[in-house]
Amino acid sequence: MSDGKFKVIIVGGGPVGLTAAHALSQAGINYVLLESRDSCVIDVGASLGLWPQALRVLAQFGLLERLRAVGAELKRGVYRTYDGRQFHEVQMSPLEKNHGISQILFQRSKLLEVLYESLGEADKARIHTNKKVTNIITNEHGVEVKCADDSTYYGSIVIGADGVHSKTRSFMRDLALKASSTKVNEERPYTCEYKALWASYPRLEGLVSGDTLETHGSQASVQSLNGNDMCWLFLYEKLPKPTNERASYSEADVEAYFKRHAELPITENIKVKDVYKHKFKAGMTNLEEGILKHWSWNRIVLVGDACHKFTPNQGLGYNNGLQDVAALVNELHGLVAKDASPPSIDAITGAFTRYQAVRSTWIKKDYESSAQWTRMSAWPGLFYRLLDRYIMPSIPFFNSYLLNSVLSDKVSNCPSLQYLETGEPFKGKVPWKNPIRAPVKLAS
Template sequence: MSDNEFKVIVVGGGPVGLIAAHALSRAGIDYVVLENYDSVATDVGASIALWPQALRVMGRLGLLPRLESIGTRMDRGVYMTQPGHIFKESHAMRNDIGRNHGTSTHAYHRADLLKALYDSLPEPNPAARILMNKQVTQITTTDDRVEAHCADGTIYTGSIIIGADGVHSMVRKTMRTLALQSSPTTNPNKINNEHPFLAEYRCMWCSFPRQPDDPDMLAGDFIEAHGTDMALQCLSGDDRSWLFIYERLAKPTRDRATYSQADVEALAARAGEHAVSERRKVKDVFPTRHAAGMANLEEGVLPHWSWKRLVLVGDACHKQTPNTGLGFNNGMQDVVALVNELHSAVKEQTGGGGSSSGGLDLDVLGGVFARYQDLRRKPLKKDLKFAAKVARMSTWRTWAAWLQDRYIFPSIPGWDPFMIDHVLAKAISGSLVFDFVEAEEPFQGRVPWKHAIPSPGGKKVEV
């Protein structure tokens, strides 16, 4: 890498890392993605939800036609007790969110979405940009560059590193180590904790075949069974369903947990009699699973997202329970905010040319990273609080949560549309879009989008 070239190293080739690749490519910024595993599309059995704000970003990247063929629009919500007694049914997810924003939440098989993101990269040779089997073991920094050292002996040099490597981020740990090494007397409050996230729940997930003639599990259904200290969600696509079982831990922990398939099967057995539909239980569907896994559900937002030439996105710097399906959506918003700032800084450095030539010094990068974190911190905290409340209400964490979830909210006429119109609509419509990618507005509803988009004619279109 020459002294005047700006290049980004993205550590992590998951969904957020691949969105970063798309964004950097569109911004004309040189990059490489280092992925630990041998494939970006390994099937772990999970799903990913895309809310309207995420689909709008996908539209900016020209990905909507590809996504239409692999996703399912969520429609009917069914809420029941663990034995299967239905206490609420709602179509607000499709009807009210759709009316407000021109589209509603869609579910995707995680492996299918990752493959679509990889295959649609605007690169002549994606394999030259997304490198597999690259376990980053060490990161070194100087005033003008960074180096990522991999287990296979290769070294990659860049201007910055974006840590998109998940909740157990190696980049985040390295940031802390380097910060302490550079100034051992630094106030601990100015450095992230070694174990920054707290877990109160764990989650087992799997996917299984959906029978087309099953009237209880129609494509687009999302079913929840609530109870004390345990709840489940079951989302149905066209040819498969995804099951998530949430269980409260015996005590909160900051330690990393590793679960075996025996642990997965034990949790499924504990929930075996819990309903996944009006006539089917966990014990009926779990034996037909395609793939399954389990992990603790960490929660929290880091106070510091960057250090010198290292910056974090997605689960590496904030983590929430997945009940609301907003995790990847927030990681995508991180990428939008960060790459918007990087594109602007590189463009200014090069006199408006917009190419990736031209280095950015630490002062400029400090401003870029600070603005990025400021843009994202407030909406993230709101989403984390929302997800935390949903998780605790569905597991009847307190008697008040049980009363609200089981009786009060279901008995209020129009409660779901009210919450969608007066709480969710503001958060969705205020989401960010790439300010350097021209495209037509794909979605328009009764709630206007806050941020303008550049139209192909060169004007920003307010919708």
């Protein structure tokens, strides 16, 4: 049974769940983390690109130098047509000038390794693997999380950081339905209009580190993200019709899909088939899109892909999950810091409501931006073809406007951990709207 002290149960030990572990530890809030697999550091998925607003929070954890050592700065975007001709180029240098750092690309498993290994031994002891959650029970005093191995964990709240196919989200919905709540999400809240093949491969001659290479065309597009030693390929294609059913693809499906797009160019001289034959790993998935109406119910709250899902073209998924964690733990720290007694259910649900309100506007902006870019890359029709190929490239200073106005507004407004006085790690031309206080210097 719960001992009455405030305790968080994190479900999910991926990048967002491990970020929550860091944030709660730094806030002095007790927690446990339950991961269904046998390790938090596994080599699944492809790459993750971190934008300045995410790197800023990770710098508050003291992780910046470790991250720089395993990442590659993205410097340039090059855009081509199906015949290999370049029609557009974007330099990313304004990002660093405006915010003090650019976007950095990581192998997903390397980022997970940094997040996990940088936790102290006491925090690692709070992480429990092989814990498949089978039920969540809420009551007036707290929560119970039951696992397939017959173990039960007791706490004050549950944070669902268990991704796009979140079990926590499903249990939250079931509980809301049983309580006849008006805060009930759809059973399948996300829709897929595109799918993508991903593959990792060594950086070959002719592929410049720091380049994002894209090939745009009707119904399908190519994206290659070039790291220092490794690159990541994404082949996007529009589905015949939208679906909210979960899809599973075999190795034969992946190979057939690759062969259909093998001749598409990555550079003037390199095609998809030239890099794919060197692949380390590959997989394919449908790309879910959507934003939940309700991110919490009672003592359960969702973060990251569990409550909003973007297409991956702009690399905004983990970045927004991290920002969710920052905004949520700011609220939780405010609850426990001002009162030694456990917060009431009204105080908890109020904190959850404020968290969603803080994040909703910016989530919608990034969701729309990701959706537009996916469709401007793999055109579903004439409108997006004209917009991508002719309208946007022909507008004078349009890239400058996007980087220096639209993007800078989103980056500078993102949350930081307000309870940590670490000082600003990055300073550029654009001031941060949620400044990080510097440590107080004691008089000698």
